Amino acid sequence: MLSYISGRILQSILVLIGVTIICFIMFQYMGDPxxxxxxxxxxxxxxxxxxxxxxxxxxxxxxxVRFLWRAVHGDFGISFMTKTPALQLVLKRMPATLxxxxxxxxxxxxxxxxxxxxxxxxxxxxxSRLAMVGTLMRITLPTFFIGILSIYFFAILLxxxxxxxxxxxxxxxxxxxGLLTVSGLKHLILPALTLGMFQLSxxxxxxxxxxxxxxxxxxxxxARAKGLSVLMVTLRHALKNALIPFVTIAGLQVGQLIAFSIxxxxxxxxxxxxxxxxxxxxxxxxxxxxxxIMVIAFxxxxxxxxxxxxxxxxxxxxxYD
Amino acid sequence: MDDYVxxxxxLHTHFFTDEGIVRALEGIDLDIRKGETLGLVGESxxxxxVTALSIMQLIPQPPGRIVKGEILFGRQNLLALGEPQxxxxxxxxxxxxxxxxxxxxxxxxxxxxxxxxxxxxxxxLSREKAREQTVAMLAKVGIxxxxxRAENYPHQMSGGMRQRVxxxxxxxxxxxxxxxDEPSTALDVTIQAQILNLMNRLKEHMGTSILLIxxxxxxxxEMAQTVAVMYAGLIVEYAQVxxxxxxPAHPYTRGxxxxxxxxxxxxxxxxxxxxxxxxxxNLLELPEGCFFRNRCTQSMDACAKDxxxxxxxxxxxxxxxxxxA
Ligand SMILES: Nc1ncnc2c1ncn2[C@@H]1O[C@H](COP(=O)(O)OP(=O)(O)O)[C@@H](O)[C@H]1O
Ligand code: SF4
Ligand SMILES: [Mg+2]
Numbered sequence: 001m002l003s004y005i006s007g008r009i010l011q012s013i014l015v016l017i018g019v020t021i022i023c024f025i026m027f028q029y030m031g032d033p034x035x036x037x038x039x040x041x042x043x044x045x046x047x048x049x050x051x052x053x054x055x056x057x058x059x060x061x062x063x064x065v066r067f068l069w070r071a072v073h074g075d076f077g078i079s080f081m082t083k084t085p086a087l088q089l090v091l092k093r094m095p096a097t098l099x100x101x102x103x104x105x106x107x108x109x110x111x112x113x114x115x116x117x118x119x120x121x122x123x124x125x126x127x128s129r130l131a132m133v134g135t136l137m138r139i140t141l142p143t144f145f146i147g148i149l150s151i152y153f154f155a156i157l158l159x160x161x162x163x164x165x166x167x168x169x170x171x172x173x174x175x176x177x178g179l180l181t182v183s184g185l186k187h188l189i190l191p192a193l194t195l196g197m198f199q200l201s202x203x204x205x206x207x208x209x210x211x212x213x214x215x216x217x218x219x220x221x222x223a224r225a226k227g228l229s230v231l232m233v234t235l236r237h238a239l240k241n242a243l244i245p246f247v248t249i250a251g252l253q254v255g256q257l258i259a260f261s262i263x264x265x266x267x268x269x270x271x272x273x274x275x276x277x278x279x280x281x282x283x284x285x286x287x288x289x290x291x292x293i294m295v296i297a298f299x300x301x302x303x304x305x306x307x308x309x310x311x312x313x314x315x316x317x318x319x320y321d
Numbered sequence: 322m323d324d325y326v327x328x329x330x331x332l333h334t335h336f337f338t339d340e341g342i343v344r345a346l347e348g349i350d351l352d353i354r355k356g357e358t359l360g361l362v363g364e365s366x367x368x369x370x371v372t373a374l375s376i377m378q379l380i381p382q383p384p385g386r387i388v389k390g391e392i393l394f395g396r397q398n399l400l401a402l403g404e405p406q407x408x409x410x411x412x413x414x415x416x417x418x419x420x421x422x423x424x425x426x427x428x429x430x431x432x433x434x435x436x437x438x439x440x441x442x443x444x445x446l447s448r449e450k451a452r453e454q455t456v457a458m459l460a461k462v463g464i465x466x467x468x469x470r471a472e473n474y475p476h477q478m479s480g481g482m483r484q485r486v487x488x489x490x491x492x493x494x495x496x497x498x499x500x501x502d503e504p505s506t507a508l509d510v511t512i513q514a515q516i517l518n519l520m521n522r523l524k525e526h527m528g529t530s531i532l533l534i535x536x537x538x539x540x541x542x543e544m545a546q547t548v549a550v551m552y553a554g555l556i557v558e559y560a561q562v563x564x565x566x567x568x569p570a571h572p573y574t575r576g577x578x579x580x581x582x583x584x585x586x587x588x589x590x591x592x593x594x595x596x597x598x599x600x601x602x603n604l605l606e607l608p609e610g611c612f613f614r615n616r617c618t619q620s621m622d623a624c625a626k627d628x629x630x631x632x633x634x635x636x637x638x639x640x641x642x643x644x645x646a
Contacts (some may be wrong), residue, residue: 003339014629116395124383217424218421218424219418219424219425219426219427219428220426221379221425222419222425222426222427222487223438224379224411224425224488225377225379225411225412225417226408226411226412226438226439226442226490227408227409227411227412227415227418227439227442227443228408228438229404229408229413236438237427237430240429241427241428241429244429292473313427315429315430316429316474316476317428317474317476
């Protein structure tokens with residue numbers, strides 16, 4: 001077990017180093033950072049001075065090692081636009097994105113789980129068939145379309161919910177949360193539902209599929225032959241077996257949610273990391289873009305690690321040693 | 322009637338599939354005496370498992386449905402019971418073990434808990450008491466070091482050990498009837514003998530009646546007192562074991578007996594056993610007359626007209642064949 005964990009951690013570190021290399025190479029081809037920092041009207045001397053200050057006159061490998069060294073110490077450079085540390089800028093936006101993605105994920109998993117299990121246990125019910133058609137429809141529709149539609153319907157036409165923004169937030173240490181104010185919660189509903197709807201549809205279908213497969217297993221028949229009720233068999237024997245493969249998918253989904261949140265954050269003007277990313281790309285604010293990518297990569301790797309370990313804990317058939 | 326643990330009368334179970342109605346059982350009659358082992362034999366696909374699952378009322382529904390018949394267990398007709406009453410009978414008065422010990426246990430639940438689950442459900446025991454009884458039961462079915470083994474997951478055990486766990490689970494509530502659907506088919510020969518031996522011993526000890534399903538007449542000869550031979554959803558012959566082997570009355574039974582490898586004349590590896598030529602008819606479109614007609618070497622004109630009724634040959638030996646009319 002211990003060697004498995006350390007192996008996975010080592011693997012994760014290698015992945016992160018890989019991401020830094022790709023980032024580094026990619027940005028060799030994306031505009032001149034010196035120009036972006038010094039401004040359009042800078043003189044040739046000013047440009048050279050800025051380039052020297054950024055270390056752009058050094059050989060590439062040296063630049064990379066310096067970049068890596070600083071990254072390890074949490075230094076991703078200064079935003080060209082705001083002249084503040086890029087990491088700080090990104091991290092400040094993180095609570096908004098994580099709260100949005102987290103809410104969307106909980107919504108998607110809970111509802112998706114319930115509907116999926118129901119549709120598997122009672123496949124012939126009209127509700128089950130409707131759920132299957134509905135989820136398929138949602139999967140084929142783009143997120144921004146759903147977002148705009150829901151703003152039009154719930155915010156403009158019905159006026160039930162605010163159309164954009166995050167509402168009032170409360171700071172708890174470095175974390176600013178919208179979950180503790182009525183206005184924050186109200187603002188969260190539409191974007192979270194919009195963002196989570198796709199994952200909800202996927203979860204419903206995946207869980208239904210897993211569940212149907214499990215329900216056809218011999219050990220389910222054994223459990224019924226013991227005299228257990230269908231409900232008990234579903235809860236005690238089928239559900240856990242169906243959820244084990246779902247854990248892997250759920251991990252991927254959290255990653256997808258954070259990635260998809262770029263679209264949702266833009267539609268709802270949600271002040272999260274995705275919003276910041278789009279803005280920074282527009283302004284060629286390279287340190288911020290790189291920081292965003294590295295932070296996201298870190299989150300992905302962390303989630304994957306958690307998922308793998310959870311999978312091992314849930315599934316006694318995996319031998320770690 | 323008190324001599325019988327279970328009496329099945331004119332049981333019809335059909336599957337309503339997209340291709341049509343699969344008539345898996347077309348009027349089964351089967352009586353099992355208290356304390357005896359009844360062997361149910363027949364080729365694969367003839368309806369043995371459907372018979373077992375019909376008794377348990379675990380036919381997958383839809384597409385399956387018990388269309389007609391009676392299953393008398395003691396004085397009650399199981400088919401007239403509601404699901405809650407049936408749940409009380411399953412695993413308690415009638416229990417079942419299955420062919421595949423590899424897949425019949427929940428892979429992510431410790432085997433001790435799986436056995437204890439039955440005990441707690443039907444006997445309302447506390448967790449500790451159920452655990453004690455579980456360990457005792459595991460010891461009874463010959464699992465060495467039962468206290469430690471109870472903590473194992475199924476994948477940590479061999480096929481034979483898993484089948485012992487299934488038997489422990491099935492017998493944990495002292496059932497009146499144990500249905501064993503090909504309990505040893507998936508195991509290798511030595512383990513197979515051990516499992517059958519164990520079942521015989523426990524049957525003597527606990528007085529349980531057994532419905533033993535198999536496609537192997539050799540197993541029947543070892544285990545059963547009475548035999549029912551099944552073909553395409555019908556019982557075609559029913560007799561005491563001795564009668565059946567000495568005077569098989571149905572051409573199908575004779576074919577089955579001839580296909581048993583003889584000890585005194587070992588079959589060379591290269592030669593196939595003399596299996597019965599031809600295949601089981603499609604249950605979707607059963608032929609007129611005797612279902613065995615297309616494979617029978619003795620068929621006559623009469624065989625094409627009607628399904629032969631059960632004919633009594635005396636001393637409880639019955640057969641469904643026009644040869645005995
Ligand atoms: N769930 C089902 N749906 C449709 N047909 C079934 C189903 N289960 C069993 N059958 C049919 O019933 C017949 C008897 O099957 P079974 O009792 O399993 O045979 P066996 O004697 O090998 O145990 C087979 O022809 C099979 O096709
Ligand atoms: S009834 Fe006719 S066809 Fe059927 S088994 Fe007897 S002899 Fe053969
Ligand atoms: Mg079978």
